[in-house]
Amino acid sequence: MHEIxxxxxxxxxxxxxxxxxxxxxxxxxxxxxxxxxxxxxGMASSTVAYGKxxxxxxxxxxxxxxxxxxVLLPNGYTPKQTYPVxxxxxxxxxxxxxxxxxxxxxxxxxxxxxxxxxxxxxxxVGIWNxxxxxxxxxxxxxxxxxxxxxxxxxxxxxxxxxxxMADEYLxxxxxxxxxxxxxxxxxxxNPQDNFLMGSSMGGLISLYALCEYxxxxxxxxxxxxxxxxxxxxxDSTIPKAILTYLDQHIPPSFAKKRIYIDSGTExxxxxxxxxxxxxxxxxxxxxxxxxxxxxxxxxxxxxxxxAWRSRLHIPLSFLLHHISLAD
Numbered sequence: 273m274h275e276i277x278x279x280x281x282x283x284x285x286x287x288x289x290x291x292x293x294x295x296x297x298x299x300x301x302x303x304x305x306x307x308x309x310x311x312x313x314g315m316a317s318s319t320v321a322y323g324k325x326x327x328x329x330x331x332x333x334x335x336x337x338x339x340x341x342x343v344l345l346p347n348g349y350t351p352k353q354t355y356p357v358x359x360x361x362x363x364x365x366x367x368x369x370x371x372x373x374x375x376x377x378x379x380x381x382x383x384x385x386x387x388x389x390x391x392x393x394x395x396x397v398g399i400w401n402x403x404x405x406x407x408x409x410x411x412x413x414x415x416x417x418x419x420x421x422x423x424x425x426x427x428x429x430x431x432x433x434x435x436x437m438a439d440e441y442l443x444x445x446x447x448x449x450x451x452x453x454x455x456x457x458x459x460x461x462n463p464q465d466n467f468l469m470g471s472s473m474g475g476l477i478s479l480y481a482l483c484e485y486x487x488x489x490x491x492x493x494x495x496x497x498x499x500x501x502x503x504x505x506x507d508s509t510i511p512k513a514i515l516t517y518l519d520q521h522i523p524p525s526f527a528k529k530r531i532y533i534d535s536g537t538e539x540x541x542x543x544x545x546x547x548x549x550x551x552x553x554x555x556x557x558x559x560x561x562x563x564x565x566x567x568x569x570x571x572x573x574x575x576x577x578x579a580w581r582s583r584l585h586i587p588l589s590f591l592l593h594h595i596s597l598a599d
Contacts, residue, residue: 278437290564320367320383323347335444336409336437340400341369343457344381346393351458354463355590357395359409359445361474363398365577376577383584391529391592395459399449410473411501413438414521418513423505431502442481446488464490464528467591470578472540475533476514482529483521491530491564493582493587496540499547509565511547519553523557531589532566536573545569 328341342363346355360366366378375427380396401409413436416424428434450466453459458467466489468478475494483493499511523529535544535553548567555565573579 285364286432304400319324320381322381323349329528333444333448335440337402339402342398344396354458354460355399356392357459358394358467359399359471359478361391361395361399361401366398378577378584380584381407383588387585394592395457396454398539405433408435408437408472409431409441410477411436411438412476412514412517414515417515418516421511423509427502427505430504438477438480440482446485447459462489467491470494471589472498476501479518482523486523486527486529491591493532495534496575497533498538499544514551515554522558525564530564530591531555532590534568534570536570536579537574538572540575541573
């Protein structure tokens with residue numbers, strides 16, 4: 273691993289020491305202290321087509337279970353420049369199909385490399401999920417109050433392990449991970465430079481984060497957003513609850529947030545189209561137009577990483593296009 277220059281030399285050693293202490297207490301062998309060394313036993317580096325990856329294994333949290341965080345730094349990364357950041361859920365699915373459960377990946381490094389000339393260079397933060405609690409962490413927690421009690425209770429027990437965790441997950445993201453990224457790397461803290469992206473349930477948690485923390489984020493992209501929220505409840509009860517929450521909390525259009533939502537038409541994605549129509553209508557109701565809301569139906573596309581990879585350049589261009597004086 274190449275040497276990484278830290279943005280804030282005063283903060284970095286202090287945080288590395290704290291992280292080392294926490295890691296020892298958790299029984300970890302690796303620490304962040306080795307970050308300034310060429311060979312870093314605490315962080316593994318993957319070969320990527322664009323930039324380079326810094327990996328933090330067992331990143332600690334007071335709110336959620338520890339997990340791996342991958343940080344993709346752009347080509348030519350320098351602390352002398354600040355970069356926009358995209359926080360991406362299901363981080364283990366982004367770079368290496370040799371180790372994903374379905375042997376597919378988003379290939380975001382290859383897409384960024386291919387479209388480098390038309391995009392602002394950005395830092396990508398891949399937040400790994402924990403499979404056994406993924407739905408608990410990604411389902412918009414406050415939407416539960418809009419679900420009838422009998423359906424809500426069954427959904428909670430059968431699919432959320434009796435413990436909705438989205439609010440805690442967002443506390444981890446906003447109060448622990450995001451400040452860390454902004455101190456350790458040359459990441460912009462301007463809300464208009466901070467975005468979230470995910471697929472399926474990752475699309476839901478991205479929308480939820482924008483609604484709950486509009487002061488921190490400037491936009492989201494949800495690919496094949498899983499409007500049903502459930503794999504068991506087959507009627508419209510849960511998506512109606514999600515859309516009701518969004519109707520009440522979506523940031524106003526004058527806040528200049530950017531929202532990208534899409535869907536395929538095959539497999540699981542075929543169930544999303546009616547709710548995508550409702551989301552489009554909701555956005556229009558709240559004053560969004562083509563300048564800050566983009567939607568796409570990818571005809572023939574299924575619900576998998578290969579499909580998302582094939583159209584990933586579209587939301588990336590929407591979020592990271594070069595800014596002109598007219599913007």
